[in-house]
Amino acid sequence: MLRITADVYSGRPDPVADITDEAQARAALRELTRDRTLFTASRPSEPLTGGLGLRGFWLETFDDGLARDFDVDSRLYVPVGPQAPAGRVAEVAERLITIADWGRAPDTFAGTAPPVDESFRDFLLGELSGSSTASVQDGTEPAGGAEEELPAVTCQIELGAFNPGFWNNDPTVQSSNNCYNYASNWRTNTFAQPGRGCGSMYTRIDCAEVTRAALCDGMHHRFDCFPDGEKPRFLVALVVIPGGGDFHWYRKQKEGFWGHKPGGTAARNYDNSGNVIYDPETADRGPYTIFCGYFYGCNSQRQRIR
Template structure:
């Protein structure tokens, strides 16, 4: 976070600034450790500042970064999902309403061969393709829309895709390189997500089974649109969803 602030200190606001009244008003950021406090002092910043808010679109990307890298357990909320989803929507809207391009997560990629984070006996059965696509292990068998309080109601591209968008996934990014997950449908039966990993290989985790980098033919997945997907015959499209909070 300090690197983002150092690059553009103007995205910060004083604690007493007007950020739009009720609703999402940005984050309060405090420099607590010695190194961070020293950096802020050199930048001429106070120890506590406000970042983001509906009237500060230039801070949208840093706000979104902070939103999805913060530890949810530190939020004093019984169920942070709906609150996070609302904050996400407001951050996006603060850019969109001013005619600016929609921001996206950077195309952060993980190993296309090491799936130890997903395939341990204590969590493999409890995380699915949506968890894997989000790169967020919840042990809840995450479902599109549940974090936002509004799950999908049918198995089709529109319903499942819209539910993911409610969770904060995006369909418009700065460049195609930011589209790092895709949705496919087994008509009337099931949905499935793939995620782009290193070396231009797409990986996935079918339900509670092991995460992998190969398709139904045992071949490395270089193109999810043309690989052997079994019964998932409908290709819905690409999204940007890496690192989202899902439930």
């Protein structure tokens, strides 16, 4: 059996699928090992072009004979997109996407991978071909600009210095914390989910439901101020993938730009085009094209997340 984990989400755990037909699993590994530059035994260093959307695939074998026959480690990483090495990686990745059963949760999987349907295959193929588009809104004021002058209330917030090493220097910390952890500036090592801490996690992925869950944890809509006793109060932003795929959060930093952490990958301050993020509304967000709005985190909220 060959297990495939799509390294694609930011907020939710990544989807998992199995190839249970041994002949298909062997054929996939045979194609992959024809060019051993296409994979690595561990996650590669985060390149400038890595970010939101499909980054690659984890492959796991559950038969030591299968790993031995192809002279590979039991766990491999196949990067895709701009960060992939030159060669046949798109062809191999398309084969993996096509033969995996994305509509059925693996019987032997004990983790927290979200259920997906067969449409997830089409989403992955679209990501592989680069058909997803960035969300760009012409003429909008950068966050922190004129928009903040419109409400009748002014809220005090705190802006922390950008410190990606806090999230990136330990491999366990990096893989176990996601965008919601980063936005809340609270390391739980649980891949925190909106609403899980308050006992009412989201039931679908859209702006309204993820917002409800985050407010349940203790966030506020922007310009709904927190008192000084709730310091630090961070300005954050929420985006989602159309159709309920996943969510992603950003946090504004002291330096004036916005930081974020796509899933279990490295924290950073640049978008999918490699540009420093000064406005999350106009940044290249890959498939996360729906902008849900701005929010405040607070001390009690970040200590509640799980």
